[in-house]
Amino acid sequence: MTPTFARAPRVRIEWLVISITLVVAIAIPFYLEKVSLYWLHVLIIAYFYAILASSWSLLAGVAGQFSFGHMAFMAIGGYTSGLLGKYFGLPPLLGIPAGTLVAGLTGLAIGVLCLRFKASYLALFTIAFSEILRILIRGEYGITRGDQGLHLEMLFGATTSKLPYYFTMLALLVFSLLFMYWLVNSRVGLFLRAIREDEEAASARGVDVVRYKLMAFVITSMIAGLAGGFFAHYIGILTPNTFVLPQMGLVIAMAIIGGVESLVAAAIGGIIIQVSLEVLRDFDAWRLVIFGALLVITLRFARNGLIAPLLERLFGLGPRAEKRKKESDSHGV
Amino acid sequence: MQYFLSLCATGLVMGVIYALMALGLTLIFSILKVVNFAHGEFYMLGGYASYFLLSTFTGLHPLLAVFISGLIVGAIGLVFELIFLRPIHKGQIERPSEYAVLVTVGLSLFLMNLSLAIAGPIPRRPASFLAGTVQLGTVNISAERLIAGVCSLILLGLLLLIINKTWIGKALRAVSQDKDAASIVGINPLAINTIAFAVGAGLAAIAGALLAPIFSVTPDIGATPSIRSYIIIVLGGMGSIPGSILGAILIGLVESLGTGYFPDPTRALNYKMVYGLVIFAIVLLFRPRGLFGRKET
Numbered sequence: 001m002t003p004t005f006a007r008a009p010r011v012r013i014e015w016l017v018i019s020i021t022l023v024v025a026i027a028i029p030f031y032l033e034k035v036s037l038y039w040l041h042v043l044i045i046a047y048f049y050a051i052l053a054s055s056w057s058l059l060a061g062v063a064g065q066f067s068f069g070h071m072a073f074m075a076i077g078g079y080t081s082g083l084l085g086k087y088f089g090l091p092p093l094l095g096i097p098a099g100t101l102v103a104g105l106t107g108l109a110i111g112v113l114c115l116r117f118k119a120s121y122l123a124l125f126t127i128a129f130s131e132i133l134r135i136l137i138r139g140e141y142g143i144t145r146g147d148q149g150l151h152l153e154m155l156f157g158a159t160t161s162k163l164p165y166y167f168t169m170l171a172l173l174v175f176s177l178l179f180m181y182w183l184v185n186s187r188v189g190l191f192l193r194a195i196r197e198d199e200e201a202a203s204a205r206g207v208d209v210v211r212y213k214l215m216a217f218v219i220t221s222m223i224a225g226l227a228g229g230f231f232a233h234y235i236g237i238l239t240p241n242t243f244v245l246p247q248m249g250l251v252i253a254m255a256i257i258g259g260v261e262s263l264v265a266a267a268i269g270g271i272i273i274q275v276s277l278e279v280l281r282d283f284d285a286w287r288l289v290i291f292g293a294l295l296v297i298t299l300r301f302a303r304n305g306l307i308a309p310l311l312e313r314l315f316g317l318g319p320r321a322e323k324r325k326k327e328s329d330s331h332g333v
Numbered sequence: 334m335q336y337f338l339s340l341c342a343t344g345l346v347m348g349v350i351y352a353l354m355a356l357g358l359t360l361i362f363s364i365l366k367v368v369n370f371a372h373g374e375f376y377m378l379g380g381y382a383s384y385f386l387l388s389t390f391t392g393l394h395p396l397l398a399v400f401i402s403g404l405i406v407g408a409i410g411l412v413f414e415l416i417f418l419r420p421i422h423k424g425q426i427e428r429p430s431e432y433a434v435l436v437t438v439g440l441s442l443f444l445m446n447l448s449l450a451i452a453g454p455i456p457r458r459p460a461s462f463l464a465g466t467v468q469l470g471t472v473n474i475s476a477e478r479l480i481a482g483v484c485s486l487i488l489l490g491l492l493l494l495i496i497n498k499t500w501i502g503k504a505l506r507a508v509s510q511d512k513d514a515a516s517i518v519g520i521n522p523l524a525i526n527t528i529a530f531a532v533g534a535g536l537a538a539i540a541g542a543l544l545a546p547i548f549s550v551t552p553d554i555g556a557t558p559s560i561r562s563y564i565i566i567v568l569g570g571m572g573s574i575p576g577s578i579l580g581a582i583l584i585g586l587v588e589s590l591g592t593g594y595f596p597d598p599t600r601a602l603n604y605k606m607v608y609g610l611v612i613f614a615i616v617l618l619f620r621p622r623g624l625f626g627r628k629e630t
Contacts (some may be wrong), residue, residue: 013425060431062427064431066431066434068438080618113614113617117621120368120434121567121621123368124368124563124613125614125617127370127560128560128610128613129561131556131557131606132606132609135603136603137605138603139602139604140600222403245556246442246446246553249439249441249442249445250440250442251473252435252438252442253442256435256439282476285446286450288446288448288449288450289443289447291442292439292440292442292444292445293443295435295438295439296417296439296440296443299432299436299439300417300420300436303426303427303432308470
């Protein structure tokens with residue numbers, strides 16, 4: 001009986017932290033709206049990057065597949081909705097799902113092509129796809145407006161308040177995290193982790209390796225496309241520069257520095273890095289030098305990221321807590 | 334016909350330069366089993382090194398600057414390999430293949446932004462080797478490109494000679510085939526890894542320095558040539574040296590002809606890279622081990 005007593009307060013701490021975070025996240029825009037619209041905007045963008053970083057970490061950290069096309073799928077979501085709106089008058093509410101679908105279908109095509117092979121082919125193909133798509137969107141300015149930017153209808157029409165955008169982006173973040181959390185803790189998540197650890201062993205135990213890799217790739221591409229569609233209809237303008245490769249590198253840095261094996265840690269990494277990029281604005285180009293260096297150093301010396309270990313300690317998850325639990329179990333007996 | 338021949342000449346010359354860069358990537362991949370995602374940044378650093386050498390030491394011969402740039406960037410590659418890649422081969426890293434991808438991506442992000450912070454976004458153009466065009470038979474070709482191509486050709490020949498005829502080349506080939514067997518016969522695989530990475534980085538830098546007078550250098554210039562090199566090594570067969578040379582020349586020709594015969598000349602350059610992506614997809618569909626690749630397990 002001892003273990004249940006020992007664990008009870010930990011559960012309470014967990015819920016306390018989550019509910020405080022949610023209350024703060026819901027209350028803070030009302031305060032920021034009066035003080036600084038700029039920082040409200042920064043938070044919305046930070047949530048956007050949190051969605052991208054956490055969905056990338058589902059693909060890379062859980063399934064062990066590396067895609068450099070995450071920002072490209074984001075852009076596909078945005079551009080599909082923008083172009084459908086411009087040429088066919090489709091409203092954003094229909095354009096965003098269409099963009100999500102196109103991102104998913106593109107992911108399916110690339111996945112079918114690359115996921116039969118070792119992980120490096122997906123990385124190589126997506127990096128080429130992403131950059132070439134950018135060159136094409138930039139070059140075909142007759143259709144996409146190129147560097148001048150594609151103007152999009154705002155999601156909430158004429159309202160100048162940022163509050164609806166804030167809450168939509170927050171909801172998008174929370175729901176995508178909940179969905180991915182459910183996925184990772186389901187059978188599918190177990191299969192994906194097995195594939196990450198050893199493809200051949202997983203395959204020998206009857207896991208349809210290609211199918212589950214494909215599933216993870218398509219789902220994360222769709223999440224990127226969805227986030228991109230909404231982002232585009234919030235910013236109101238899309239240029240090919242939104243998905244240059246350094247921007248993809250930044251999303252990777254967010255996920256790794258946060259902790260690539262934990263969705264929540266990656267999301268927090270995204271929020272913290274995006275906000276610190278704004279705080280450190282005076283350092284200009286040196287900011288990204290710092291984060292690039294931090295990425296390499298984190299990888300080498302703190303493989304689980306900088307935030308994931310904190311979360312583990314707080315919530316009592318992870319290997320150390322498992323060990324502690326086992327010890328207390330054996331003491332209990 | 335005239336037009337076709339001049340396109341082929343340009344394609345061949347560019348192909349030889351691409352081969353230099355792709356060979357560096359192949360060397361790194363076949364020895365370390367790591368795809369270097371910072372290869373484009375070594376190319377970019379080569380261009381900057383040559384620019385800053387030439388603007389600091391006036392009177393330095395441009396071609397000498399190219400080779401010194403290769404040495405400088407090779408040294409950067411060497412230091413990076415020692416600190417971040419050697420631990421992989423000493424078994425100190427969990428899930429090494431993931432680590433290798435991510436750490437080179439991190440290096441690429443770091444180097445790109447470091448050059449942006451130091452040199453700024455303004456394009457820099459080092460002094461040209463030789464202005465004007467050269468007449469080869471009936472075909473005109475820009476002198477700069479021709480010199481860059483000839484230098485690459487000499488260097489490629491030299492490298493093939495080293496790889497095939499010398500002791501160190503034999504050691505490189507031995508490690509690429511079987512690391513454990515190589516270490517039994519007294520080759521230190523760790524040292525070979527470091528040499529291969531440094532040489533690979535240096536080759537990318539030399540390619541960058543050779544092309545810098547033609548295309549100018551900006552911090553983000555590495556993306557296109559590195560992507561082209563990835564396509565080339567997949568086409569040639571990952572890890573195959575003859576494959577990467579032949580693949581590079583093929584890509585050079587396809588790009589040159591494809592751009593030259595594109596129906597709408599104003600948009601032709603946008604599609605230059607698309608051919609490579611299409612070739613990449615075709616290789617994955619029909620011959621995943623590439624032209625000369627060893628069969629994948």
